[in-house]
Amino acid sequence: MSDAPKTTRRGHARRALPALPAAVDAFLDMLTSERGAAENTRMAYARDLADLVGFLHPGGVKVEDASTEDLRRYFDHLATRPGRDHTGTAARTIARRLSAVRQFYRFLLSDRRRESDPTTTIDMPKLGRTLPRVLSEQEVERLLHAAAGHGGPEGIRLVALLEVLYATGLRVSELVGLPLTAIARDGLLLRVRGKGDKERLVPLSEPARDALVRYLEVREHFLIPGREAKQAPWLFPSRIAYDGYLTRQRFAQLLKELAMEAGLEPRRVSPHVLRHAFATHLLNHGADLRSVQLMLGHADISTTQIYTHVLEDRMRRLVEDAHPLADVSGL
Numbered sequence: 222m223s224d225a226p227k228t229t230r231r232g233h234a235r236r237a238l239p240a241l242p243a244a245v246d247a248f249l250d251m252l253t254s255e256r257g258a259a260e261n262t263r264m265a266y267a268r269d270l271a272d273l274v275g276f277l278h279p280g281g282v283k284v285e286d287a288s289t290e291d292l293r294r295y296f297d298h299l300a301t302r303p304g305r306d307h308t309g310t311a312a313r314t315i316a317r318r319l320s321a322v323r324q325f326y327r328f329l330l331s332d333r334r335r336e337s338d339p340t341t342t343i344d345m346p347k348l349g350r351t352l353p354r355v356l357s358e359q360e361v362e363r364l365l366h367a368a369a370g371h372g373g374p375e376g377i378r379l380v381a382l383l384e385v386l387y388a389t390g391l392r393v394s395e396l397v398g399l400p401l402t403a404i405a406r407d408g409l410l411l412r413v414r415g416k417g418d419k420e421r422l423v424p425l426s427e428p429a430r431d432a433l434v435r436y437l438e439v440r441e442h443f444l445i446p447g448r449e450a451k452q453a454p455w456l457f458p459s460r461i462a463y464d465g466y467l468t469r470q471r472f473a474q475l476l477k478e479l480a481m482e483a484g485l486e487p488r489r490v491s492p493h494v495l496r497h498a499f500a501t502h503l504l505n506h507g508a509d510l511r512s513v514q515l516m517l518g519h520a521d522i523s524t525t526q527i528y529t530h531v532l533e534d535r536m537r538r539l540v541e542d543a544h545p546l547a548d549v550s551g552l
Contacts, residue, residue: 257418374442381436388429390499393492415518
């Protein structure tokens with residue numbers, strides 16, 4: 222049930238969500254069993270729906286019985302509820318919550334728990350075009366140089382993590398959760414299990430392959446005697462992590478520390494920013510959007526199209542540099 226106690230990977234208690242209605246629990250179970258949603262995804266949906274349940278409860282409205290008007294009142298409330306900037310909940314947050322609510326009511330409709338979908342006439346808020354934060358190729362080099370300066374097993378592991386992430390564009394959860402068996406075809410490819418339990422093969426660059434070879438020679442340093450059986454399946458085991466492998470939170474912390482050493486603003490550096498750098502730099506060097514989509518593991522190319530500004534810039538430079546009529550100075 223949704224009100225069962227949860228723990229983090231380090232074994233600490235996680236703040237429990239309030240008890241949710243059976244209909245919401247059934248929806249969350251469907252996400253896990255049929256769509257292969259990760260625990261973090263399930264919890265995100267649970268939080269969004271718990272907020273809706275909490276809004277409807279004082280009026281005596283059950284979430285499974287809510288009308289379109291009930292939902293309009295809820296989203297109007299979100300738009301005016303003071304946020305961090307005191308101007309209401311951000312449009313992107315509202316859009317995400319509307320997506321969760323829509324999926325919930327579509328589930329109720331398909332499961333014959335409702336006869337209609339109350340979200341069909343509710344419009345998605347308009348979103349501005351937000352370009353991903355990204356590092357330059359020189360800044361990535363500075364991070365790698367700083368990591369190499371650490372030396373010892375910790376430094377060798379850090380270089381391997383960075384090289385693999387920058388060479389593949391993996392999600393951080395995919396990276397830290399890689400099994401040792403993910404290295405395929407003589408180290409030329411990584412076998413990655415991503416969202417929806419879908420598997421994809423991602424090529425490794427030569428620097429990433431070399432970094433992994435060096436790391437595997439010191440991998441035993443991160444195993445605790447007596448816990449080898451629990452830790453052995455993971456490519457990046459950890460001596461302190463609850464689940465036996467390096468947590469994404471710890472890796473993000475290591476990146477922040479590395480950013481300061483490299484003379485970069487820590488707020489600009491995160492695992493997701495390196496994922497964006499991977500995609501942006503590939504496109505800058507001539508990769509096509511479809512190939513980048515496959516390597517990133519995006520189910521729909523519309524998700525990858527956030528990087529089209531890179532293609533637009535490249536095409537503009539191509540016209541400026543190569544078109545015979547681009548230089549009009551002599552006319």
